[in-house]
Structure formats: structure tokens, C-alpha cells
Amino acid sequence: MPRMLIGLRSRKHISPFELVRPASLEAACRALSALGRNVAMAGGIDLIDRLKLGEAVDRVIHLSGVRELSGIRRDGDTVSIGALTTHAEVISNPLLAEVLPDLPAIWRGVANPRVRHTGTIGGNLMSAMPHYDAAPALLALGASLVKAGTLLERVRIPIAPxxxxxxxxxxxPIISVYLGARLEGGKIHSARIAVGCCHAQPATADLPLAGVSVTSLGADAAAIASKAAASFAEPLSDGLASGSYRRRMIEVLTRRLLIKLGSQP
Ligand SMILES: Cc1cc2nc3c(=O)[nH]c(=O)nc-3n(C[C@H](O)[C@H](O)[C@H](O)COP(=O)(O)OP(=O)(O)OC[C@H]3O[C@@H](n4cnc5c(N)ncnc54)[C@H](O)[C@@H]3O)c2cc1C
Structure with a gap:
């Protein structure tokens, strides 16, 4: 029998559950805090997998009708991304293209078209998988989360010129490195790297580059990257790579990003 079939047959059937479709944030929070084991569902990619693997729940709270969790809008000096925003919406959104064009450009390389059209930013963040991209990307940008109880409502990213x-x-998925940098008049105002896949949660390091001319970054990139890599806790060792390889790659990839920033400010 082909290996694939054996794999699928070894999965358990999904245990019965009640499907709840709240139409407001308040109703969703109420449903989630009701007695029993209740779980939110956005695109369902990760959750359905977990249910197939035997996780049992009393209620699945399907969030698709909760309007408060949708849309990408300007909110003061931030851009506010609803938790139900799909990866594909990040790529095609005109406001993001205007205020933060690097994010949609990077997101074109995340996952595959099927996942991008179904999977949401909220589900990606709340799954808290070390190799997922939303958390390190948003940490590098200094984003903050808006929550209602256990429910993620929106992500707010500060807008800078x-x-x-x-x-x-x-x-x-051995390692990913994100570099967020705020530039002012050809100099760096602030810079931060966020590293994914290397620790249980993405880790960040603020780079001491305030006032440094962007175009001079290339010359010091190796030293800055080496210091930054050394500042992280011991990276994971697993079947994909050792911790020491990952640390070395944090350094190599950070250096590459600094050189790239210096050459394309
Ligand atoms: C083939 C494949 C390739 C992939 N490649 C990548 C990749 O390159 N990079 C990457 O980052 N990801 C990748 N992914 C992961 C994908 O991005 C996630 O599966 C997806 O974003 C999850 O979103 P969802 O809406 O389906 O979450 P769901 O499955 O609906 O939810 C996931 C978890 O989040 C909780 N949740 C969802 N929404 C909320 C909310 N608003 N508030 C509180 N809790 C909530 C759920 O209860 C559940 O625990 C890949 C997945 C697949 C299958």
C-alpha cells in the first residue's frame, strides 16, 4: 500500500462538535468563554488538522461572520489589520501597498496559493508555530496585538514615512530572519531583527544603529550581524539543523539583509 494512504488512514475521525457562527465580536467572545472546550476557527487550515489528529472540542466558533475582525484600515498613525485578513489580502491590499509595500512583496513568497487564500494572519499568529512568518515579520515592524479576551481582534503596525x-x-523552515528599519534623511532611526524557526517563539534583537548612514551599512554589516547573532539564546537543535548551524545562519542572513538595506535604502 502506498505510504500516503497508510498516513491518511492512521488519522482518527474528527470527534463530533457543535458549530457556532457568531455575528459579532461580543457573541464570539461569549461563545468562546461558555462552559466546555471551545475553540476559534478562522481559515481552519491548522485547526482542522489538529481535529483530524484527535484533538476533541465541544464547540468550534467559526469567526467568518465577525465583521470586527475583517479589513485593513488606517487607524491614527498605525495600519490596522483584522485577524481574519487572509495572506492573499495582505498581498493585494492597496493601503499596505502605499504605506508598507515591503510587507505585501514579501508575503507573495509565503506558503502556496491555496493556503494564502484560506489562511489568515490571525490563525497564523495564534497557532504560534515557530516556523510561521507572521510573528517575526510583525515583531520586526514593532506591531502590537489588539485582543478581546482570548480572541485576537487586530494587529496594529506603526506607520513611518x-x-x-x-x-x-x-x-x-530552518531559519527565517526579518529586518525592520525606520529610516530618516538617509540615516537609520531604529532597526530590529526578528528570527523565526530557531526558538519556541520568534526572538528579536534591536540593532544599535541609530544615526548610522544607511549607505555605509555594508562596511560594518559583518560585525553588526556577528554581535546580533551572539545575543540570541541557544537556537533549537532538531532533525532539520543543529543549534550551532542556526546561530551561524542568523549571522549570515542578518549580514545579507544589512548589505541589502545599505544598497537599496
Ligand atoms: C502547505 C502549507 C504551507 C505553509 N507555508 C507557510 C509559510 O511559508 N509561512 C507561514 O507563515 N505559514 C505557512 N503555512 C501555515 C499557514 O499560514 C497557516 O496554516 C494559516 O495561516 C493558519 O490560518 P487559519 O486561518 O487557517 O487558522 P485556523 O486553523 O483557523 O486557526 C489556527 C489557530 O489559531 C486560532 N485562531 C484563529 N483565529 C483566531 C483569532 N482571531 N483569535 C484567537 N485565536 C484564533 C485557532 O483557534 C487555532 O488554534 C503553511 C501551511 C500549509 C498547509
């Missing part, structure tokens, strides 16, 4: 986000995903 010249905010860059660069990503190195060439070794994903």
Missing part, C-alpha cells in the same frame, strides 16, 4: 521590512527566507 520610510519604514523598510526585509526578509531572508531562503533557508525556511
Amino acid at each position: 520610510h519604514q523598510r521590512l526585509l526578509a531572508e527566507r531562503s533557508l525556511h
